[in-house]
Amino acid sequence: MTPAIEVQQLSKRYGALTALDDIDLKIEQGEFFALLGSNGAGKTTLISILAGLIKPTSGTARVMGYDVQSQYQQTRQRLGVVPQELVYDPFFNVREMLVMQSGYFGIKHNDVWIDEILFRLDLANKAHVNLRALSGGMKRRVLIAQALVHKPPVIILDEPTAGVDVDLRQSLWQFVQQLNQDGHTVVLTTHYLEEAEALCRRVAMLKQGRVVVLDSIENLVRTIRDYTLLLRLSTNILPDGLQSWTVKHDPVGELYRISIKEYTEIETILSLLREAGIQIIDLQLRQPDLEDVFVKTMEMDQAVAL
Ligand SMILES: Nc1ncnc2c1ncn2[C@@H]1O[C@H](COP(=O)(O)OP(=O)(O)OP(=O)(O)O)[C@@H](O)[C@H]1O
Numbered sequence: 001m002t003p004a005i006e007v008q009q010l011s012k013r014y015g016a017l018t019a020l021d022d023i024d025l026k027i028e029q030g031e032f033f034a035l036l037g038s039n040g041a042g043k044t045t046l047i048s049i050l051a052g053l054i055k056p057t058s059g060t061a062r063v064m065g066y067d068v069q070s071q072y073q074q075t076r077q078r079l080g081v082v083p084q085e086l087v088y089d090p091f092f093n094v095r096e097m098l099v100m101q102s103g104y105f106g107i108k109h110n111d112v113w114i115d116e117i118l119f120r121l122d123l124a125n126k127a128h129v130n131l132r133a134l135s136g137g138m139k140r141r142v143l144i145a146q147a148l149v150h151k152p153p154v155i156i157l158d159e160p161t162a163g164v165d166v167d168l169r170q171s172l173w174q175f176v177q178q179l180n181q182d183g184h185t186v187v188l189t190t191h192y193l194e195e196a197e198a199l200c201r202r203v204a205m206l207k208q209g210r211v212v213v214l215d216s217i218e219n220l221v222r223t224i225r226d227y228t229l230l231l232r233l234s235t236n237i238l239p240d241g242l243q244s245w246t247v248k249h250d251p252v253g254e255l256y257r258i259s260i261k262e263y264t265e266i267e268t269i270l271s272l273l274r275e276a277g278i279q280i281i282d283l284q285l286r287q288p289d290l291e292d293v294f295v296k297t298m299e300m301d302q303a304v305a306l
Contacts, residue, residue, distance in 0.1 A: 002065040002215075004029045004099040004154045004185035005050065010059035012045050012209075019045040019178045021209035022059070022254035027187060028203075029064075029153070032180045034196035035189045037206035037296055043189045044084060046206070047158050053080045063154055077105060086139045090132035091223040094123060094142055098149050099132060106151040117145045121173040122168065135279035137164045144172065148179075154254065155179065163197065165231075173199060205297050212295050217290055224288040229258040229266060240278035242269065 006045045012020040021210045022043045025032050030083070037043050049061050059066060066074040089097065095114065102110040109151040118124045122142040126134065131142060145158060157176070161169050176197065180186045190196055196203060197217055205213035213220065232254055238247065248257040258269060266285070273280065 001029055003027060003029065003062070003188065004064060006062045006065075007046070007050075008060050010046070011057045012042075012049065012054070013057045018209050019021060023211055024207075025204060025214070029185050029190065030183055031179070031202060032177075032186045033188070034200035034203040035180075035187055035206065036193070036196060036203055036294060037189075041206040042209040043206055044158060045209075047081060047156055047187075047189070050075075051079060052076060053281065061080055077150065078153050078302045080150065080152035080155045081142050082147045082157045082160050083157075084162070086136065086143065088131045088139055088142065090130070093128050093130050094118070094136055094145070095127040097142065098145055101146050101149045104233045107150060107245070110149065112271060113151065114145075114149065120261060121172070122171060125205055137168060137233075140164055141168065141172075153183070154185045156189075158189050158275060159191065160188070161190065161192060169195075180238070191291070193294055203290070205294065212228075213293070218291075221288055221290060224292050225261050226288050226292055227260050227263075228286040229260055229269065230282075230284040231256045231258065231280060233273070234279035234281060239272050239278070241272040242275045245269070 001028045005025065009021055010020055010023040011018065023042075023088040035043050035046070047056070049056050050063060050068055052068050052075060055069065063075040064078045066078065066231075068075045070228075092100065096116070098114045098117070102108075102114070102296055103107060107248070115124070118127055121144060123138070124142050126138060128181065129240065131139065134142065140160065140163060144157070147155065147157075155176070158170065164172065173195075187201060188196060200217060200239050203220065204211050205211070233256065236249075236254070238256070242258070246259045250256075250257055260266065260269075269289065
């Protein structure tokens with residue numbers, strides 16, 4: 001099957017700055033894929049190239065098999081991008097804007113789908129409100145509606161939940177998951193790693209314009225064997241024996257965070273505390289998650305081999 005997105009040896013330079021450095025990436029149709037990276041890693045640059053908004057310095061990018069530069073019309077029809085920035089035309093109301101956007105794609109009678117999108121994004125009662133009169137979160141919903149108006153098979157969401165309240169986040173994710181189940185490929189960039197972990201199966205992490213991690217979230221989390229033992233204790237004087245572990249004191253909630261690699265270390269720590277007469281008021285064990293993978297990846301000096 002043709003990949004939804006295929007990027008080969010893609011680079012983008014702004015003068016001396018390399019925003020994307022020889023990237024190869026393939027996202028299959030039907031995937032729910034996370035594109036992660038810290039600020040300035042190159043995520044928006046990659047998305048802008050896919051959307052045909054900027055030209056790469058070298059390399060190729062394809063959407064559903066079509067080249068984003070030489071076959072721009074075909075890729076535009078197949079791609080819906082929700083941009084990070086709130087850009088909107090202040091002269092129209094929500095419905096007018098969506099009808100107009102449908103027109104750009106040559107779709108004449110789109111009312112049924114527009115109604116469905118408005119309903120799913122909880123915008124039905126704002127259909128006749130002028131865009132400039134909407135709150136930031138509502139404008140973001142309109143941007144999402146705008147990206148979906150032509151039912152594109154590939155949907156890219158660039159930090160769609162920034163500034164969005166919890167209610168909409170949940171209904172938005174339900175809607176996007178439904179679209180994914182219906183066969184749409186979804187690519188998501190977000191700084192909320194728990195969101196990526198809950199929704200996506202595979203992830204690429206960008207660092208300084210390079211793909212440094214590409215794998216399923218399940219595999220990545222499995223490779224991390226750092227557990228955190230969280231303890232609230234009856235005293236703040238710890239037994240000397242605990243010096244063999246990295247212990248961090250978190251004044252919020254008076255917690256001690258002890259990094260361990262094996263479950264058996266818990267037994268030793270508990271017996272050291274018991275021997276010192278220290279009581280445990282609260283105990284939790286935190287499993288490694290995508291955030292641990294991300295922090296580790298970003299800390300590494302060199303890109304890890306793919
Ligand atoms: N038009 C431009 N001119 C010069 N440099 C640019 C331009 N656009 C982006 N850059 C630089 O390219 C690099 C990648 O930026 P990009 O916006 O792609 O990062 P990002 O991963 O999307 O970051 P964020 O998470 O902050 O959105 C950054 O160093 C940025 O400053």
